[in-house]
Amino acid sequence: MTHSDSRTRVKICGLTTAADRDLAVTAGADAVGFISGVSVDTPREISAETAATLVETTPPFVSTVLVTMPDDVSDALERIDRVGPDAVQVHGLSPSAVAALAGETDAAVLAAVTAANSPDYESVADALVVDSLDDDGAGGTGETHDWERARDRVEALDSPVVLAGGLTPDNVGAAIETVAPYGVDVASGVERSSGHKDPAAVRSFLGRAGTRTDRPEPTDPTP
Ligand SMILES: O=C(O)c1ccccc1NCC(=O)[C@H](O)[C@H](O)COP(=O)(O)O
Numbered sequence: 001m002t003h004s005d006s007r008t009r010v011k012i013c014g015l016t017t018a019a020d021r022d023l024a025v026t027a028g029a030d031a032v033g034f035i036s037g038v039s040v041d042t043p044r045e046i047s048a049e050t051a052a053t054l055v056e057t058t059p060p061f062v063s064t065v066l067v068t069m070p071d072d073v074s075d076a077l078e079r080i081d082r083v084g085p086d087a088v089q090v091h092g093l094s095p096s097a098v099a100a101l102a103g104e105t106d107a108a109v110l111a112a113v114t115a116a117n118s119p120d121y122e123s124v125a126d127a128l129v130v131d132s133l134d135d136d137g138a139g140g141t142g143e144t145h146d147w148e149r150a151r152d153r154v155e156a157l158d159s160p161v162v163l164a165g166g167l168t169p170d171n172v173g174a175a176i177e178t179v180a181p182y183g184v185d186v187a188s189g190v191e192r193s194s195g196h197k198d199p200a201a202v203r204s205f206l207g208r209a210g211t212r213t214d215r216p217e218p219t220d221p222t223p
Helices: 018-027 048-056 073-083 095-104 147-156 172-179 199-208
Strands: 009-012 031-035 063-068 087-090 108-113 127-130 161-164 183-186 191-193
Touching: 009 199, 018 031, 018 048, 018 199, 031 048, 048 063, 048 073, 063 073, 063 108, 073 087, 073 095, 087 095, 095 108, 127 147, 147 161, 147 172, 161 172, 172 183, 172 199
Parallel strands: 009 031, 009 183, 031 063, 063 087, 087 108, 108 127, 127 161, 161 183
Antiparallel strands: none
């Protein structure tokens, strides 16, 4: 299902600090992603405790996403319970495990997939993140994949498709035009150094994705 007639949602992923989360929120992100419990070495991984704090302090109307690589369904449920996100993005679970997880959690379940295996996950996840996954099933590769093929998937699948993998401020406009995804997702493409976001790049990415809103800086709600 194409979404070229509506606004493209943006998830800024791999946020490691409150300052970077606030940067993404202020710049107009629809969703903020926190990576915790992954079996690969990444500068974007944070502890479950830090992820829970960042989720808890994210303002209303911005979706929080736990990005994780669980061993199985019960492991995924434990992680969701510890962090408390609106959505969980799972890497490396089989379609049947994703279906079981979706049946047992109130969090929206996003499956990280490739264009090739995306049809296997369509009926079991709330949305598909079509990414350039490495051999371990991890994201954050900074590599693009075949956008024409991704476009075919967007047209063939009923589930919302989020395009990820190697997106940057320079290519996100063309990516949206080519693929017409429900949303786009970026991690390494808006960093100034590993694990730390570049404010200008985050704003530019959101602007070119057509979603920048220039929200005011969050204020401390405590008197
Ligand atoms: O970003 C990581 O390091 C990562 C590691 C393990 C699992 C998932 C990971 N990222 C997931 C994401 O949602 C990223 O935004 C997505 O893969 C795009 O990454 P990039 O190509 O760096 O923009």
